[in-house]
Amino acid sequence: MANRVRAKISALGTYVPPRLLTNADLEKMVDTSSDWIISRTGIRQRHIVDKGVAASHLAVEAAKKALAERGISATEIEAIFVGTVTPDMMFPSTACLVQDRLGAKGAWGFDISAACSGFVYALQTGVKFVESGAHKKVLVIGSDVMSSVIDYTDRATCVIFGDGAGAVVIEPATDDNYCIDYLHEVDGSGGCSLYMPGGGSLNPSSHETVDKKMHYVHQDGGAVFKYAVRNMAEVSEKLLARNGFKPSDVNLLVPHQANRRIITATAERLGLKDEQVIINIDEFGNTTAGTIPLALDSARQQGKLKKGDLVLLASVGAGFTTGAALLRWAC
Numbered sequence: 001m002a003n004r005v006r007a008k009i010s011a012l013g014t015y016v017p018p019r020l021l022t023n024a025d026l027e028k029m030v031d032t033s034s035d036w037i038i039s040r041t042g043i044r045q046r047h048i049v050d051k052g053v054a055a056s057h058l059a060v061e062a063a064k065k066a067l068a069e070r071g072i073s074a075t076e077i078e079a080i081f082v083g084t085v086t087p088d089m090m091f092p093s094t095a096c097l098v099q100d101r102l103g104a105k106g107a108w109g110f111d112i113s114a115a116c117s118g119f120v121y122a123l124q125t126g127v128k129f130v131e132s133g134a135h136k137k138v139l140v141i142g143s144d145v146m147s148s149v150i151d152y153t154d155r156a157t158c159v160i161f162g163d164g165a166g167a168v169v170i171e172p173a174t175d176d177n178y179c180i181d182y183l184h185e186v187d188g189s190g191g192c193s194l195y196m197p198g199g200g201s202l203n204p205s206s207h208e209t210v211d212k213k214m215h216y217v218h219q220d221g222g223a224v225f226k227y228a229v230r231n232m233a234e235v236s237e238k239l240l241a242r243n244g245f246k247p248s249d250v251n252l253l254v255p256h257q258a259n260r261r262i263i264t265a266t267a268e269r270l271g272l273k274d275e276q277v278i279i280n281i282d283e284f285g286n287t288t289a290g291t292i293p294l295a296l297d298s299a300r301q302q303g304k305l306k307k308g309d310l311v312l313l314a315s316v317g318a319g320f321t322t323g324a325a326l327l328r329w330a331c
């Protein structure tokens with residue numbers, strides 16, 4: 001297609017709160033062991049916020065780093081899309097809070113609720129607004145404070161999650177390094193496997209919802225595990241094939257970091273070698289919408305991500321939401 005505007009990621013910034021919650025800390029809180037956590041999930045530690053720190057705060061820190069890397073001011077940003085399931089509050093949106101605190105006076109925006117697929121869904125939203133010609137500088141953020149919705153007496157969930165955020169700037173591409181294609185799918189029948197029942201319009205917050213722990217994450221870990229292993233690989237294969245690529249063409253798979261075993265099973269199904277996959281779940285746990293930008297940043301720091309590399313992002317999250325994006329790394 002002649003003159004088609006394509007969109008690229010032109011800068012990346014990430015942020016995690018400084019406080020660590022290690023496996024040894026969790027051993028003192030619930031009936032678990034570091035060995036169990038490492039062998040079943042691959043996680044050694046996670047970062048969690050102090051009281052009073054919310055998703056917008058992490059998002060702003062990540063965004064500032066992305067803007068600094070690109071060398072632009074917040075006033076140049078035209079739209080802000082934030083993937084999060086732990087917004088500061090029901091409304092206003094986290095995007096509005098970020099817009100104000102960043103001083104992005106010319107930007108509009110909104111939040112995207114897709115759980116662990118939040119970053120890839122927000123990315124695609126940003127890409128489409130740039131490809132359409134509507135905007136030239138968009139900020140896409142994934143930010144979650146999962147520690148705000150986790151029951152730290154439930155060993156099956158509290159060992160998994162951490163807090164973190166990542167932000168990217170999306171702009172029109174100037175060469176062949178751009179976001180190539182995406183494939184997102186939803187299977188709403190999986191909603192009952194991973195959800196937070198309290199605090200919404202169905203079960204408004206009350207003493208009863210709190211007593212019943214409805215304001216915490218509820219999860220059927222086995223069901224999520226099976227769905228993730230099957231669908232992250234399937235959607236990735238479909239996306240690669242329809243763009244004429246084979247898994248062996250991929251320089252780097254950047255998967256949502258939910259469980260090391262889910263990632264290695266996905267990589268095995270795709271026939272990928274270890275060096276084609278980035279895993280940093282040991283350091284951060286599952287930061288929901290934060291995992292993919294945090295993993296991109298880790299890859300970059302380890303020298304595993306170079307301009308022109310074919311990068312495949314893949315995620316599965318509550319919903320169920322599945323997402324995959326294929327791009328040539330551009331910064």
Ligand SMILES: CC(C)(COP(=O)(O)OP(=O)(O)OC[C@H]1O[C@@H](n2cnc3c(N)ncnc32)[C@H](O)[C@@H]1OP(=O)(O)O)[C@@H](O)C(=O)NCCC(=O)NCCS
Pocket residue numbers: 031032033036037040041116155156157159160194219221222224225258259286316317318
């Ligand atoms: C949650 C998860 C780590 C559990 O691992 P698992 O190997 O499936 O473990 P199971 O749920 O089968 O439990 C096995 C045993 O370990 C126990 N167990 C669960 N959590 C434990 C913990 N933190 N420490 C020690 N034992 C634990 C269970 O109670 C169970 O004991 P039992 O056999 O006596 O009943 C795994 O299912 C998972 O990662 N699922 C995906 C979750 C996810 O990614 N969610 C985010 C969505 S993107």
